[in-house]
Amino acid sequence: MSALTGTGALVRLILRRDRVVMPAWILLVALVPLGTASGTAALYPTDEARQGYIDDLSRSSLLILFYGRTPTPDLGSLIFWRSASGMVILGLIGLLTVIRHTRVEEEAGRRELVGSAAVGRYADLTAALVATSGAFLVLAVLVALGMASQRTPVPGAVAMGLAWAAAGILFAAVGAVVAQLSQSAAAARGLGIAVLAAAFAVRAVGDVAAQQGSGPSWLSWVPPLGWAYQVRAYDGDRWWVLGMAAVLAVALSGVAFRLAARRDLGAGLLAPRLGPAVAAPSLRTPLALAWRLHRGTLYAWTAGFVVYGLLIGGIADAAGDLVGDNQQLRAVMERLGGQSALSDVFIASSLGISALIVSAYAISAALRMRVEEAGLRSEPVLVAGASRLGWAGSHVVFALLGPVVAMAASGLTAGVVYGLSTGDVGRQVPRVLWGALVQLPAIWVLAALTVAVFGLRPRLAPAVGWLALVICLLVGQVGAALRLSQSLLDVSPFTHIPHAPGGAVPMTPLVVLTGLAVALVLVGLVGFRRRDIPVT
Amino acid sequence: MDDAVVVSDLRKSFGETVALDGLDLNVAQGEVHGFLGPNGAGKTTTIRVLLGLLRADGGTVRLLGGDPWRDSVSLHRRLAYVPGDVTLWPNLTGGEVIDLLGRLRGGLNPRRRADLLERFDLDPRKKGRAYSKGNRQKVGLVAALACDVELFVLDEPTSGLDPLMEDVFRQVIREEAKKEGRTVLLSSHILSEVEALCDRVSIIRRGRTVETGTLESLRHLTRISITADVARLPDGLAGLSGVHDLQVQDHHVQLQVESTELDLVLRQLTACGVRSLTSRPPTLEELFLRQYDGAQPVQAP
Numbered sequence A: 001m002s003a004l005t006g007t008g009a010l011v012r013l014i015l016r017r018d019r020v021v022m023p024a025w026i027l028l029v030a031l032v033p034l035g036t037a038s039g040t041a042a043l044y045p046t047d048e049a050r051q052g053y054i055d056d057l058s059r060s061s062l063l064i065l066f067y068g069r070t071p072t073p074d075l076g077s078l079i080f081w082r083s084a085s086g087m088v089i090l091g092l093i094g095l096l097t098v099i100r101h102t103r104v105e106e107e108a109g110r111r112e113l114v115g116s117a118a119v120g121r122y123a124d125l126t127a128a129l130v131a132t133s134g135a136f137l138v139l140a141v142l143v144a145l146g147m148a149s150q151r152t153p154v155p156g157a158v159a160m161g162l163a164w165a166a167a168g169i170l171f172a173a174v175g176a177v178v179a180q181l182s183q184s185a186a187a188a189r190g191l192g193i194a195v196l197a198a199a200f201a202v203r204a205v206g207d208v209a210a211q212q213g214s215g216p217s218w219l220s221w222v223p224p225l226g227w228a229y230q231v232r233a234y235d236g237d238r239w240w241v242l243g244m245a246a247v248l249a250v251a252l253s254g255v256a257f258r259l260a261a262r263r264d265l266g267a268g269l270l271a272p273r274l275g276p277a278v279a280a281p282s283l284r285t286p287l288a289l290a291w292r293l294h295r296g297t298l299y300a301w302t303a304g305f306v307v308y309g310l311l312i313g314g315i316a317d318a319a320g321d322l323v324g325d326n327q328q329l330r331a332v333m334e335r336l337g338g339q340s341a342l343s344d345v346f347i348a349s350s351l352g353i354s355a356l357i358v359s360a361y362a363i364s365a366a367l368r369m370r371v372e373e374a375g376l377r378s379e380p381v382l383v384a385g386a387s388r389l390g391w392a393g394s395h396v397v398f399a400l401l402g403p404v405v406a407m408a409a410s411g412l413t414a415g416v417v418y419g420l421s422t423g424d425v426g427r428q429v430p431r432v433l434w435g436a437l438v439q440l441p442a443i444w445v446l447a448a449l450t451v452a453v454f455g456l457r458p459r460l461a462p463a464v465g466w467l468a469l470v471i472c473l474l475v476g477q478v479g480a481a482l483r484l485s486q487s488l489l490d491v492s493p494f495t496h497i498p499h500a501p502g503g504a505v506p507m508t509p510l511v512v513l514t515g516l517a518v519a520l521v522l523v524g525l526v527g528f529r530r531r532d533i534p535v536t
Numbered sequence B: 001m002d003d004a005v006v007v008s009d010l011r012k013s014f015g016e017t018v019a020l021d022g023l024d025l026n027v028a029q030g031e032v033h034g035f036l037g038p039n040g041a042g043k044t045t046t047i048r049v050l051l052g053l054l055r056a057d058g059g060t061v062r063l064l065g066g067d068p069w070r071d072s073v074s075l076h077r078r079l080a081y082v083p084g085d086v087t088l089w090p091n092l093t094g095g096e097v098i099d100l101l102g103r104l105r106g107g108l109n110p111r112r113r114a115d116l117l118e119r120f121d122l123d124p125r126k127k128g129r130a131y132s133k134g135n136r137q138k139v140g141l142v143a144a145l146a147c148d149v150e151l152f153v154l155d156e157p158t159s160g161l162d163p164l165m166e167d168v169f170r171q172v173i174r175e176e177a178k179k180e181g182r183t184v185l186l187s188s189h190i191l192s193e194v195e196a197l198c199d200r201v202s203i204i205r206r207g208r209t210v211e212t213g214t215l216e217s218l219r220h221l222t223r224i225s226i227t228a229d230v231a232r233l234p235d236g237l238a239g240l241s242g243v244h245d246l247q248v249q250d251h252h253v254q255l256q257v258e259s260t261e262l263d264l265v266l267r268q269l270t271a272c273g274v275r276s277l278t279s280r281p282p283t284l285e286e287l288f289l290r291q292y293d294g295a296q297p298v299q300a301p
Helices: A007-017 A020-043 A047-058 A062-067 A075-082 A088-103 A103-108 A112-117 A123-149 A154-181 A185-212 A217-221 A225-230 A239-261 A286-319 A327-336 A337-374 A380-381 A389-420 A425-437 A439-457 A458-478 A507-530 B043-050 B072-075 B096-106 B110-119 B135-146 B164-180 B190-197 B215-220 B259-271 B284-292
Strands: B007-012 B019-025 B032-036 B060-061 B077-081 B151-155 B183-188 B200-205 B208-214 B223-230 B243-249 B252-258 B276-279
Touching: A007 A123, A020 A075, A020 A088, A047 B215, A075 A112, A075 A154, A088 A123, A088 A154, A088 A185, A088 A225, A103 A112, A103 A185, A112 A123, A123 A239, A154 A185, A154 A225, A154 A239, A154 B007, A154 B164, A185 A225, A185 B151, A217 A225, A217 B208, A225 A239, A225 B252, A239 A286, A239 B151, A286 A337, A286 A389, A286 B096, A337 A380, A337 A425, A337 A458, A337 B135, A380 B077, A380 B096, A389 A439, A389 A507, A439 A507, A458 B096, A458 B243, A507 B243, B007 B043, B019 B043, B032 B072, B032 B190, B043 B151, B077 B164, B096 B135, B110 B135, B135 B151, B135 B164, B151 B259, B164 B183, B164 B190, B183 B190, B200 B215, B208 B215, B223 B259, B252 B259, B259 B276
Parallel strands: B019 B208, B032 B183, B032 B200, B077 B151, B151 B183
Antiparallel strands: B007 B019, B007 B060, B200 B208, B223 B252, B223 B276, B243 B252
């Protein structure tokens, strides 16, 4: 029996398990350049218009951070540049997919079951890498076809597809390495995401340095993420960078196989650390337990929103100038409240987007109760003398106040950075912070809806919570474009949130939404007090 | 003093599925009560009703003199519970879980905590995800047994423990019950454990109690195994009522007899010239199997 026996069967198992998720993200990602291309072509039809657009954008170092060095005014080159920030997402997908099919399986004990069959030592790792890389190559084909259909040169389209695939495959290989290091899948994910974040930061600093003509521009060439940007599709098509990426992916996979050969099943190379033998004196209430369970996620989200706030605040001033000489855009902006209000509009809509993202946090915090119940971890606490209200309330606190922390973080940092760029911090901080906080009642409604369903029909809580968020996303992002009727738009609580900063803030909708959230939470808590536990 | 647990005609359904169909259970103060039944008989459902987690559809339930649904929080401070499958939070250590659960209950005895950790040979510094099934179970046992409470509710608490640790568990329960006078409700599949520990047992099947009483009284109702070597072959044995599984080979006789017919069978055997005779009371296994074979419920005296 060779070390790869059974790889084919395991690849099929992965494709079977991911038969919905994998095609879904491939299609979704493949549509992004297509949408960007047709939109950009309509707004900036000529090379001159596109050059003006690029000149406006390249004044902001923050945009270079995100998108990399500025492109040529060629349509394809501009699209490659504009959608480059998506490569982080592709890296994330590659990383998580490989960890999901290696370390997660091992941690759950399923790898042991599979391994006892006629399966080679390296079959599972090989299968995970083959299936994930295969998915990215399919994506490459679709992206190339999509770009070619937008009348861009075919070699550029192929280079762009392959550059995207390279970003994903390189991080799939990184995932294979980190999956060998730690016993826990969560730690492997954390390690992999840290590598991704570091790669992004290093590349970003290098690109800004290159744009300004001074500083450590060589950092742009630090792999793995930098290389995908350096392919420069439609701007020279550097095929040799793709070759380097392929060599690196093979080398990283080799490292993963070497590590896998040196460890036992279920073990990691990093020894698990021991913790305290005695609990801290404060760990004595359901709320203290909830804090232990929620704090890691809350820290991570808050840190993310501090960065998001920095970016919004940093770009906001440049967004005011963005319109330049483009008549169409100017007309759009005039309707939105004039050029003077442009930065405000940008900030308000960015805060609206962050509110939708924070809602995901709020819903998942509320669903933590369901996770605990279904994992049979609620019983021991409830039988040890914690009241039902005390236990549920401890989690609801995080679902309701966690969003306050996250929104305040993004509002505060955005206000400070924007204020610094316009020179009136004292005026901008309260305005932008208020703009962030007015979003809260809508977030609370989604969290409270999840709590209510958890109290009444616990099995449906995840489905209802996430479906509600998807509906709000659709209504908010495409509702107006699809000309949905106002009554349909009104379904989303976010429709009722006033635009701030820069608009009048009527209190009535905020009070009504908050009241609705309170009522839903009460329904959930009363239902939870009366129902059977656990419902599994 | 009232019984620690009084359940009568308890009913509970989950949708179409009837889990408990008129179950009765009485546990006296200070006794170790065995709660036996096959998988799906309703043991865990009964325990969850007793703990106020599930709401009964019918019947009466009293726990330590209170209503487990209405007075759940105050009753929970007076009892400790170990589920059959202890699940831990992956990022909390075993020691942290033991302390948290103990403090929620109103405090645990630090000397007993240290003593139990040593006897169960458990490292409290490991994170929840790093424990094996048996060690997770030990975390649950230490968390419960280190508390000074009146009642222990144990739902198949030793699943996953090795025989050595199983033995430690028995010693600890004996100390608690016999010396400290605590009440224990022990649901179990391990019959030797029940035989070693329990004063009385209740056997349930399909959501109803089929037998309850002391082990002695239950044995009294059932068959005794007899093995004998005889000089002449007896001929009247097969015709006797109450004799089962009769096997005769040369001069060797093996049979099962209902306890009421024992006297008659012995007389037949001695008439044939007994050379050697072994009689053995039924093991709990035999008792158990007989109940689950679909035999009719028998009322204990």
